[in-house]
Amino acid sequence: MIKSFGSLYAGHVDFPDLGFDATPVNDRWLSEDQLNTVYSKAESIAKTMDSNGFDVFWMAEHHFQREGYEVIPNLMMLAVHLAHITSNIRIGCGFNISPMWHPLRLAEDYATADILTGGRVVFGVGRGYHTREVEVFGNPMIDADANRNLYEEQVEIINKAFNEESFSHHGENYTIPPEVPYRGYNLKDITLVPRPVNRPVECWQPIVSASERGLDFMARHKMKGIIGGGAAAGGASDEVIYSWQKMQEKYGTETELGGNLCVGFSFHIAETEEKAIEEARPFFEENMKMFAPLGFVRGLSENQINALDSGSAARSAGLPTLEQSVEAGNWLVGTPESITEKLMKVQDRYPGLDMVNVGQVIGTPQEVIEEQLQKFGEDVIPHFS
Numbered sequence: 428m429i430k431s432f433g434s435l436y437a438g439h440v441d442f443p444d445l446g447f448d449a450t451p452v453n454d455r456w457l458s459e460d461q462l463n464t465v466y467s468k469a470e471s472i473a474k475t476m477d478s479n480g481f482d483v484f485w486m487a488e489h490h491f492q493r494e495g496y497e498v499i500p501n502l503m504m505l506a507v508h509l510a511h512i513t514s515n516i517r518i519g520c521g522f523n524i525s526p527m528w529h530p531l532r533l534a535e536d537y538a539t540a541d542i543l544t545g546g547r548v549v550f551g552v553g554r555g556y557h558t559r560e561v562e563v564f565g566n567p568m569i570d571a572d573a574n575r576n577l578y579e580e581q582v583e584i585i586n587k588a589f590n591e592e593s594f595s596h597h598g599e600n601y602t603i604p605p606e607v608p609y610r611g612y613n614l615k616d617i618t619l620v621p622r623p624v625n626r627p628v629e630c631w632q633p634i635v636s637a638s639e640r641g642l643d644f645m646a647r648h649k650m651k652g653i654i655g656g657g658a659a660a661g662g663a664s665d666e667v668i669y670s671w672q673k674m675q676e677k678y679g680t681e682t683e684l685g686g687n688l689c690v691g692f693s694f695h696i697a698e699t700e701e702k703a704i705e706e707a708r709p710f711f712e713e714n715m716k717m718f719a720p721l722g723f724v725r726g727l728s729e730n731q732i733n734a735l736d737s738g739s740a741a742r743s744a745g746l747p748t749l750e751q752s753v754e755a756g757n758w759l760v761g762t763p764e765s766i767t768e769k770l771m772k773v774q775d776r777y778p779g780l781d782m783v784n785v786g787q788v789i790g791t792p793q794e795v796i797e798e799q800l801q802k803f804g805e806d807v808i809p810h811f812s
Contacts, residue, residue: 429774429811433483434786434800435521435691436472438499440464441792446709447741452716455494465498468793469505470512475797477513479804480812483549484509485521485784490560496717496789503540503548510544518544521653522553522633526566526574530581531603534588534619541623551631551653552585554578556721576600579644586648588619589628631689637667639674646674653784655691655757668777685777691784693752694759694766696802703760704749711749711758712741713790719746759785763806770807 440461444450473484486505489497499505506518523533533552540548554574555561561568568574580598587594593616596603604614632645634652645652652671654664672684680687695710697703716735719727724747734744752758759766774780785803787796 431482431782433784435485437487438497439789440495446712451736457495473509477516480808483517483519485519506548510547517547519549520551522551524555525552525581527564530584538621538623546625593618642674646678651687653689683779685780689782700761710791714788
């Protein structure tokens with residue numbers, strides 16, 4: 428049963444133009460003043476959610492994006508601030524990209540945020556997908572196997588740091604601690620200071636490829652998964668959700684179908700489905716311009732991807748349409764009543780699912796995000812409380 432609603436804001440600023448006919452992604456180079464509006468925008472969205480029945484405001488970690496699409500580099504610093512200007516919502520890390528961190532610094536920062544906010548920050552980690560970000564920090568992204576190996580070892584270290592009073596680790600990428608002399612003895616173990624006071628730490632990870640290795644790792648470490656929302660295609664896949672349930676059973680976690688998951692949808696409310704689609708179309712197009720070249724729109728040819736930077740030529744390139752996304756269930760559009768009905772069907776289909784993310788794609792202006800979240804909070808959430 429759906430009990431909790433969240434929304435993901437990946438950190439885009441408002442743009443002067445949107446859609447296929449607008450400025451190509453690589454041609455956007457915004458001023459510092461424009462980029463820094465991300466913080467007041469995040470504050471406004473958080474306050475809107477806080478007063479309209481939402482549970483978790485998720486944000487995404489990204490770096491070096493002078494184009495203005497994802498420009499929040501430190502989730503936990505911003506989460507502490509947002510927790511102090513709101514009263515009800517939790518602030519979710521969706522996600523800290525651990526290959527851009529030393530795992531112990533990430534563990535320390537989360538523990539500090541946990542203490543300062545009284546447990547209102549939700550921990551989440553991911554492997555990343557921007558080569559410009561991960562590789563600049565000196566770690567692998569192009570080499571997917573090396574990236575995954577590093578990520579998995581980092582999560583192992585973070586779990587030890589959270590859960591053990593003292594620990595050591597000897598792996599492919601890290602030896603913690605190094606055996607060095609310290610104040611008259613040889614160092615053999617260390618203690619994280621501080622440790623999170625709210626333990627065990629609830630840890631979330633995106634489910635994108637849903638590989639057997641990835642699901643196995645998550646289930647073994649008792650992690651929770653988010654499907655859809657952000658860069659990944661929205662909606663839920665029966666195959667993935669059944670695989671996740673089976674993998675959890677392998678490690679002794681019995682759940683109803685959809686348990687320990689959050690499913691994400693993009694949405695737009697209007698008087699009719701047709702009007703909602705037309706209003707949301709430029710946001711859908713801008714989002715595709717950003718993410719298709721990164722591999723998040725499957726099945727596109729090189730010509731189709733190139734067409735995204737060619738203005739209106741993109742409209743005749745056979746690209747996926749918003750109507751197709753609505754039909755596939757990735758987007759929820761229409762009246763509050765029709766969206767409520769669709770979510771009720773999702774709830775019936777996955778009885779173990781208790782958390783859903785709903786939100787707007789990258790490119791959506793602040794005014795529209797606030798308006799849409801308020802409508803959803805007023806007219807949809809009460810049907811599930």
